[in-house]
Amino acid sequence: MKYNIPFIKPNFPAVNELANEYTSIIKSNWYTNFGPYEKKFRQAIEEYIDHNGIISVTFANATIALIAAIVSILGKGDGSKKIIMPSFTFVAGAQAILWGGYRPIFVDINPDDLQANINLAQKILSVDDDIVAILFCNSFGIGSKDIIKWESMARKHSIPLIIDSAAGFGSKYSTGEALGSKGNCEIFSFHATKPFAIGEGGAVTTKDSNLAKKLHEFTNFGFNDVGNSTQLSMNAKMQELNAVIGLLQFKHFESRLKNRRLAYKNYWRHLEGVGFKSVDNIENSSLCFATLICPPAIDNLQLIKHLQSLGIQARKYYNLPIHKQAYFENGLELYNTEIVANSVISLPIHDDEYEYTDIICREIILFIESKIK
Numbered sequence: 205m206k207y208n209i210p211f212i213k214p215n216f217p218a219v220n221e222l223a224n225e226y227t228s229i230i231k232s233n234w235y236t237n238f239g240p241y242e243k244k245f246r247q248a249i250e251e252y253i254d255h256n257g258i259i260s261v262t263f264a265n266a267t268i269a270l271i272a273a274i275v276s277i278l279g280k281g282d283g284s285k286k287i288i289m290p291s292f293t294f295v296a297g298a299q300a301i302l303w304g305g306y307r308p309i310f311v312d313i314n315p316d317d318l319q320a321n322i323n324l325a326q327k328i329l330s331v332d333d334d335i336v337a338i339l340f341c342n343s344f345g346i347g348s349k350d351i352i353k354w355e356s357m358a359r360k361h362s363i364p365l366i367i368d369s370a371a372g373f374g375s376k377y378s379t380g381e382a383l384g385s386k387g388n389c390e391i392f393s394f395h396a397t398k399p400f401a402i403g404e405g406g407a408v409t410t411k412d413s414n415l416a417k418k419l420h421e422f423t424n425f426g427f428n429d430v431g432n433s434t435q436l437s438m439n440a441k442m443q444e445l446n447a448v449i450g451l452l453q454f455k456h457f458e459s460r461l462k463n464r465r466l467a468y469k470n471y472w473r474h475l476e477g478v479g480f481k482s483v484d485n486i487e488n489s490s491l492c493f494a495t496l497i498c499p500p501a502i503d504n505l506q507l508i509k510h511l512q513s514l515g516i517q518a519r520k521y522y523n524l525p526i527h528k529q530a531y532f533e534n535g536l537e538l539y540n541t542e543i544v545a546n547s548v549i550s551l552p553i554h555d556d557e558y559e560y561t562d563i564i565c566r567e568i569i570l571f572i573e574s575k576i577k
């Protein structure tokens with residue numbers, strides 16, 4: 205189906221914007237394997253996060269980056285040890301845990317910020333000695349208000365804290381700090397659907413220079429400086445063309461973020477009064493899309509279907525949550541996760557003008573009025 209208002213609408217550089225760099229890649233005969241553009245992009249990521257001593261490693265995508273972080277920090281598991289993570293997120297983290305040789309243990313979320321509940325995680329940690337790490341998720345790329353508490357809990361239990369911030373490049377914690385400097389490392393995605401889009405790509409940021417070196421070598425068959433493969437690894441390199449797109453995206457990123465936040469504000473201005481609930485700290489995020497909780501009397505899936513029938517591509521992240529998806533289903537029940545999955549709606553956020561949000565809000569309000577009558 206073709207939507208008049210698509211869910212996402214990334215802006216990629218026009219052909220003429222890319223022409224010089226593309227020509228230069230061909231002239232230099234250097235297409236991948238840490239070429240000059242990959243190095244520049246890596247530095248640009250570090251500068252953007254603007255935190256002393258942050259090192260960035262680029263990846264072909266964020267899912268491989270998650271696998272790399274898990275096995276570089278913990279070593280490959282034999283399937284007997286476990287990693288705590290929320291179920292109310294994208295499935296990539298759980299898949300990465302399995303690829304790393306560990307098992308995901310899903311923890312329920314808070315109803316106000318939709319992030320993993322730290323007290324429940326603490327309870328699991330205190331009774332289960334097989335937990336070897338936490339894969340926290342800044343869900344929807346929204347910086348968690350509890351991130352410092354997660355860091356101290358991980359420290360207290362002497363286990364690593366790996367942070368999936370995939371949708372959150374450009375987001376800020378409630379302290380005003382950019383995402384990217386917490387835990388052992390944070391993982392970002394630059395997939396076409398994310399606010400900072402280059403097609404396929406990812407990055408890990410960390411203050412730990414040994415970890416950064418390991419991650420960097422992971423992306424290139426585990427080769428050390430003299431081409432000797434020294435660890436379990438993969439080919440996970442970012443190629444030059446993607447890095448060029450990334451460098452060009454930085455030029456417009458701040459103004460796009462501004463527009464995305466204005467779009468969200470406009471949704472909230474219209475929908476707060478008709479019973480929707482917001483998510484803590486979403487206004488400081490890069491708004492991968494607008495996440496709202498529907499009023500109790502409204503069936504979220506019915507509203508989404510109605511909007512779609514009008515050419516408005518609303519969606520339902522995350523329904524199903526991971527613990528209800530076929531490969532992970534084992535009878536577990538997570539109270540808040542299931543309530544939220546059955547009341548959440550995800551609305552489009554675009555980079556440029558935000559008039560579309562007026563149109564969408566008008567349709568949502570009409571729908572609600574028709575249900576309440």
Ligand SMILES: *Cc1c(COP(=O)(O)O)cnc(C)c1O
Nearest residue numbers: 265266267294296370371393395
């Ligand atoms: C998008 C996303 C990923 C996967 O990123 P890719 O670059 O597509 O591999 C992982 N985790 C979360 C939370 C995401 O939103």
